Amino acid sequence: MGKEFWKSACPHDCPSGCSLEVERLSSTRIGRIRGAAANSYTDGVVCAKVARYAERAHHPDRLKQPLQRIGEKGAGEFRPISWEAALDEVAEAFVRATQTHGSQSVWPYHSGGTMGVVQRWGIDRLRHAFGYSRQHSTICMTPAEAGWRAGVGKLMGPDPREMAQSHLIIVWGGNPVSTQVNAMTHIAKARKQRGAKLVVIDVYRTPTVEAADIALVLRPGSDGALALAMMHVLLKEGFADRDYLARYTDFGADVEAHLADKTPEWAAALTGLSVEEIVDFARLYGRTERSFLRLGFGFTRSRNGSSAMHAVSCLPAITGAWKHPGGGAFFINWDIWNLDLKLAWGLDLLNPTTRVLDQSRIGPILCGDETALAGGPPVMAMLMQNANSANVAPDSAAVAKGLGREDLFLCVHEQFMTATAKYADILLPAAMFLEYDDLYLAYGQTHIVVGPRVLDRYEDCRTNHELICQLAKRLGANHPSFEMSAVDMLDATLRASGRGTWEEAKERGWLDCAQSFEKEHFLDGYPSSDGRFHFKPDWAAVGPYHTGMTALPVHRENVEQATDELPFRLIVPPARTFLNTTFTETPSSVGREVEPRAVIHPDDAARLGVVEGALVRIGNERGEVNLRARPLETAKPGVVVVEGNWPSDAYPGRVGVNVLIGADPVPPSGGAAFHDTAIWLRAA
Ligand SMILES: Nc1nc2c(c(=O)[nH]1)N[C@H]1C(S)=C(S)[C@@H](COP(=O)(O)OP(=O)(O)OC[C@H]3O[C@@H](n4cnc5c(=O)[nH]c(N)nc54)[C@H](O)[C@@H]3O)O[C@H]1N2
Ligand SMILES: Nc1nc2c(c(=O)[nH]1)N[C@H]1C(S)=C(S)[C@@H](COP(=O)(O)OP(=O)(O)OC[C@H]3O[C@@H](n4cnc5c(=O)[nH]c(N)nc54)[C@H](O)[C@@H]3O)O[C@H]1N2
Ligand SMILES: [Mo]
Secondary structure, X not given: OOOOEEEEEOOOOOOOOOEEEEEEEEOOEEEEEEEOOOOOOOOOOOOHHHHOOHHHHOOOOOOOOOEEEOOOOOOOOEEEOOHHHHHHHHHHHHXXXXXXXXXXXXXXXXXXXXXXXXXXXXXXXXXXXHOOOEEEOOOOOHHHHHHHHHHOOOOOOOOHHHHHHOOEEEEEOOOHHHHOHHHXXXXXXXXXXXXXXXXXXXXXXXXXXXXXXXXXXXXXXXXXXXXXXXXXXXXXOOOOOHHHHHHHEOOOHHHHHHHOOOOHHHHHHHHOOOHHHHHHHHHHHHHOOOEEEEEOOHHHOOOOHHHHHHHHHOHHHHHOHHHOOOOEEEOOOOOOOXXXXXXXXXXXXXXXXXXXXXHHHHHHHHOOOOOOOOOOOOOOEEEEEOOOHHHHOOOHHHHXXXXXXXXXXXXXEEOOOOOOHXXXXXXXXXXXXXXXXXXXXXXXXXXXXXXXXXXXOOOOOEOHXXXXXXXXXXXXXXXXXXXXXXXXXXXXXXXXXXXXXXXXXXXXXXXXXXXXXXXXOOOOOOOOOOOOEOOOOOHHHHOOOOOXXXXXXXXXXXXXXXXXXXXXXXEOOOOOOOEOOEOOOOHHHHHHHOOOEEEEOHHHHHHHOOOOOOEEXXXXXXXXXXXXXXXXXXXXXXXXXXXXOOOHHHOOOOOOHHHHOOOOOOOOOOOOOOOOEEEEEEEO
């Protein structure tokens, strides 16, 4: 058969949201995957791990059939069971939990394994139909989102393709070379065509830092201080656009007075940068009209992360950079899609009084923490789709203890035998994106990307949508959505949203939801309560944990400070060839990442007598992890970097790094402070 490329879309939780072309070798096999050249954001580029998806789709370890646990929870011993019998088990467990502890003791749980509109969030229809506990989906963007909403109002902003028109691009607390390579395509255009400068702000020398013209490597959790000192310089040296501030923002003498003592000297002491670095960068920013801040998630994964995001988002409001093409700031788009999701997400079935449980606090929740349970019943039964919580959630000792509870019924729907799957009572084989139809919201850009089915279903796998419908029917639901195919649902969703039909969307491959220049640049006002950018946010309106937050741009010190006992700060950023825990099973990704490593500065290593490859222990009051050390200049003194969401089994002590991370909610709206951990490090 000749080379035949089929249109598809990357389903993974990544801002790039690529439009794909998949080489289809037969109805059950793919070859290479490439990025769609005709999609103006994807621009023919796709990351290496997705290009090699055949490795994952045709992996010999894919789950093939439903399984029932026979060994201890977590041991991973199962026997085959039929789909019918498995569905009966799950339905019975949900009914039992409902009878003994009430419907809110059932907690359907999802994360971002697939980001399909139907295949990820369809589980909410089941939840709402039966009054099961709801989920506050905080594990990824909540700290950043809260900080952005506080100032701007909505998750939207200038079209990231406009970076090609910028003169100065600042990648702040993100590592796109590793985590969204497509952003680099558009940055490269500006550098090539306009000689644009790239500034990268991070806490270690990432590949993106290495690609920068100017690198600012600061102390973890100190970004708010840098932003405040920049505002101080901009105001003092005449770079502020006073007309813009008066017309578009709530800026006032009180804000200016507050910034008066946030000097570069003050920020230098907090960030570890030099006064000169701070002043030079502020001046470069101040004199460049077309300055584009591309904000990552990384600098917000701290207890002060929402405050930091807010402080950074104030910068283009001071200079008025938002007005210019290629100017302003962009975090993500989440409020531009205008999709009517009532049917697909069962919003007509939602009871707003049903309790909401925080996804990031799954450990405390399953261990019976009363605050985490929001005063309601214990969780007695769960269905998990698209989630590998045993590896990815904070406080993983609590997660393991909770998932291991003998009185908890757990159904996991998975593609592989993950750490989480091993705890399942019933483990069901899940289809992969190539085997189902869906739409994906490419939140790091402006497209809704269409992903039609390319392959037949593998073995006895079922899609998330099919499982939800079959389970709902067994439980007695009669909502029309449970009778619909995924395509029917997608077609109905597009029609209800005034966006044509599924067939039309499939033909085109994507829907561009970019708005007008005026709207994206807030020229007609900000999408906030009063149409202005808020230097003085109403934090109480953003989230419940707002105590101690001030209605000003601030740098907060509420992070885990290094101490004599815990002298290092730990950072746990993504690995380039994994996507969270996805791809930790593919040989080429594991071959490249090799094993979990603690990257430390050579001076720290020398002081502790640690050499390359030596086994070390890192720990704090939450636990202890064994891994090999890697002394490298890329780390800052006092900072330990562990890249990648490795399965716990990949660590010599079989305990993964998330055991060290706290599950306390990030103010004001929750989420996990993955990069905000104080630890000790010792030679093993
Ligand atoms: N140490 C550390 N921890 C982190 C982070 C970090 O940077 N460092 N990052 C955090 C962030 S930002 C996030 S978003 C979370 C991500 O955490 P998760 O959302 O759990 O991410 P994944 O591990 O990629 O995906 C979960 C599982 O979904 C499965 N899956 C994929 N497609 C489907 C499907 O169609 N159906 C079903 N049923 N299953 C499917 C995959 O096989 C995978 O095992 O991790 C967080 N945890
Ligand atoms: N290859 C790959 N791509 C991915 C993922 C993956 O696991 N692997 N995960 C996907 C997901 S779910 C997400 S949410 C995105 C995340 O993508 P990013 O926006 O890149 O966010 P993070 O990975 O959290 O962190 C990025 C950078 O922030 C830095 N950082 C940590 N703390 C601080 C700080 O206090 N200040 C500053 N300035 N920088 C800090 C880290 O060192 C890291 O280099 O990537 C997605 N893409
Ligand atoms: Mo994420």
